[in-house]
Amino acid sequence: MLVIKGGQVLGVGIADVLIEDGAIAGVGSFDAPDAIDATGLVVLPGFVDTHRHLVHSPLRGAGADLTLNGYLTELSPRMSSLPARDVRAATLLGAVEALNAGVTTVLSWGHPGASTVEAEALAEAGIRALAGVAPDDARLLADSTGLIGIAVASWGPRLPLADNARDIATARSLGLLTTMHIGREGSVARLADAGLLGPDLHFVHGNGSSDDELKMLVDAGAGLTVTPTSELMMMSGAPVHGRFCDAGGAPALGVDVVLNSTADMFEQMRAALRLERLRGTDVAAGSLLRSASADGARAIGLGDVTGSLDVGKRADIVLLDGFGHLPPELIAGGIVATGGVADVRSVLVDGRVVKRDGVLVDHDLLALRAAVARVARRALA
Ligand SMILES: [Zn+2]
Structure with missing residues (x-):
């Protein structure tokens, strides 16, 4: 069990994302021993x-x-x-x-x-x-x-x-x-x-x-x-x-x-x-x-598998830096107009962290x- 804590979840607002067995189990308020701090980051589907x-x-x-x-x-x-x-x-x-x-x-x-x-x-x-x-x-x-x-x-x-x-x-x-x-x-x-x-x-x-x-x-x-x-x-x-x-x-x-x-x-x-x-x-x-x-x-x-943060889908998730200052309604447009690879802070595939705090976990x-x-x-x- 893993929780992405306190991020700006796109289309939802400030919330936690709960991940169980590689799938999105909930978007709301959760606690789990294994947590990723997403304060100031935008949480969106991979x-x-x-x-x-x-x-x-x-x-x-x-x-x-x-x-x-x-x-x-x-x-x-x-x-x-x-x-x-x-x-x-x-x-x-x-x-x-x-x-x-x-x-x-x-x-x-x-x-x-x-x-x-x-x-x-x-x-x-x-x-x-x-x-x-x-x-x-x-x-x-x-x-x-x-x-x-x-x-x-x-x-x-x-x-x-x-x-x-x-x-x-x-x-x-x-x-x-x-x-x-x-x-x-x-x-x-x-x-x-x-x-x-x-x-x-x-x-x-x-x-x-x-x-x-x-x-x-x-x-x-x-x-x-x-x-x-x-x-x-x-x-x-x-x-x-x-x-x-x-x-x-x-x-x-x-x-x-x-x-x-x-x-x-x-x-x-x-x-x-x-x-x-x-x-x-x-x-x-x-x-x-x-x-x-x-x-x-x-x-x-x-x-049915990926592409959104709906409960039940696999946990393919991106945490983006650089947009925490925007009101929620401007974030999606801001990402499209000005986002880039340097903003990609962390990445999860199937609930597994493959990039953490800007660094690839398994590859060089x-x-x-x-x-x-x-x-x-x-x-x-
Ligand atoms: Zn081609």
Whole structure:
């Protein structure tokens, strides 16, 4: 039993959060022998990053001038032949960077042929994750337990429709989510026409999707993740966060790649917010927190597990410094507009403290970066 004492619980006020067996057991007034003092800190659900290529973590910043085409033709192929030990080390680095930034759940888009070592690295990191793996690997790993679940990562509209149908059928036979990239207009309509859409599908980007197609996703209950920073930096077209909201959807957010984005969700929330302000939409800044938590969890089928501080959910929690001076109603907006990794004081995953008072408990980022330095040297040579 553990209690987070006296924090500003987002949406509640000053309160304690009681944790039992890794789950949130109550929000109110509690005492327990094991306590974390949250005086002056904001207590909020851990961030959910619903699309990240963790294996690219050693290449942070290397794609600042890369377009999507340049990425796909130049950098991505050089990463495709990584030995298993490098895939493992790179995935571990990415997962720990995520935890350090308060991301407690990540959907990791897998590296071809390396599903097992990736799942091992995610487990070693201590993060909650869906490992997005190839359909054949999903069969092998479908019974994964603990914090690591499996999703089928399908190449989507770049492949013939029959291949999409086969991937989705494999995932459905195993009771798993299918996740796929979409870009061009018509990609969603093609799947809809074939009767393949459903709430167990999760799409990423959708920059070229028409308003009608976004509505098709909403009607089908399918999830959509927008990765505003990588889409803008790679010139993929205008991110659809606002258009998906207009269609009645609740978009999720993802980092995608640290080639051109920071490793946290603050950047994604802020980019999405600023794009909406540019469109002339007076969306409340604080509402973007939902995209990076509850709506993200729901988009990848984990809405009953994480994404909020509701009693019964797993205790995936972030304690933020830097906002204790604000009246409660200004805190969520303040976090979205000005928050950053330096504010992430403590992080819990499944009730376990993985970052305490600004320091990672189980991992050393400096050592993890040193372990993959050769990956970057080789890929960028
Ligand atoms: Zn991607």
